[in-house]
Amino acid sequence: MARRGLLLVISGFAGSGKGTICKELMKQYDNYAFSVSATTRDPRPGEVDGVDYFFITQERFEEMIKSNELLEYAQYVSNFYGTPKKYVEEKLQEGKDVILEIECQGALHVKEIFPEAVLFFVMPPNVKEIYNRLKGRGTETEEVILRRMRRGQEEAEVIEKYDYLLINDDLQETVQRLHDTLNSARNAASRNKELLSEIKKEFITFFEEHQ
Numbered sequence: 645m646a647r648r649g650l651l652l653v654i655s656g657f658a659g660s661g662k663g664t665i666c667k668e669l670m671k672q673y674d675n676y677a678f679s680v681s682a683t684t685r686d687p688r689p690g691e692v693d694g695v696d697y698f699f700i701t702q703e704r705f706e707e708m709i710k711s712n713e714l715l716e717y718a719q720y721v722s723n724f725y726g727t728p729k730k731y732v733e734e735k736l737q738e739g740k741d742v743i744l745e746i747e748c749q750g751a752l753h754v755k756e757i758f759p760e761a762v763l764f765f766v767m768p769p770n771v772k773e774i775y776n777r778l779k780g781r782g783t784e785t786e787e788v789i790l791r792r793m794r795r796g797q798e799e800a801e802v803i804e805k806y807d808y809l810l811i812n813d814d815l816q817e818t819v820q821r822l823h824d825t826l827n828s829a830r831n832a833a834s835r836n837k838e839l840l841s842e843i844k845k846e847f848i849t850f851f852e853e854h855q
């Protein structure tokens with residue numbers, strides 16, 4: 645029987661480099677599957693529909709909520725973002741570790757539904773760096789950048805609820821740390837309930853045969 649995959653949730657301040665970390669993780673290892681979210685925001689230059697996001701209308705998004713197609717969703721600045729449920733279920737079943745790159749509200753909701761999910765929060769070395777990275781990307785107006793900075797300040801309040809922090813100072817090192825940490829988390833007793841109940845059953849069978 646193939647083991648079920650783990651849910652790997654990655655959040656981080658805007659401009660923390662979490663997108664690049666996920667891409668690099670996918671490139672280097674083949675045990676991961678990336679969950680493409682649905683969003684009502686407009687594509688940025690270079691973003692591809694179905695690869696970076698499913699870019700959909702507000703009406704379609706509401707329809708997905710109603711028909712229970714989303715695992716979780718949240719509003720971020722002025723747009724909606726959500727995780728399509730079907731892909732996640734399928735890949736976990738196939739034994740893949742599924743990456744959800746989502747914001748805090750969604751992440752904490754996922755932790756409620758899937759307590760075995762492993763939550764990482766990516767941070768640049770300091771706050772100034774967040775602003776510089778957003779500015780450097782050149783894809784948002786100053787107003788949107790400031791709203792994203794404000795959201796970052798709010799997110800800082802809930803980071804303690806995450807399982808692990810990832811300070812992204814060097815990309816390759818960060819990717820390695822993430823991969824290694826997930827593999828350690830996989831061995832946590834609380835994430836191996838099926839195996840543990842098997843062992844208990846085997847003890848019962850053993851004593852049935854040895855009395």
Ligand code: 5GP
Pocket residue numbers: 655656658681682685716717718720725726727728745746747748749750751
């Ligand atoms: P961006 O517009 O920069 O691509 O994403 C804005 C924020 O939305 C990021 O923090 C990103 O992680 C988050 N996000 C992307 N997809 C989802 C999703 O499906 N659900 C939730 N809750 N957040 C998402």
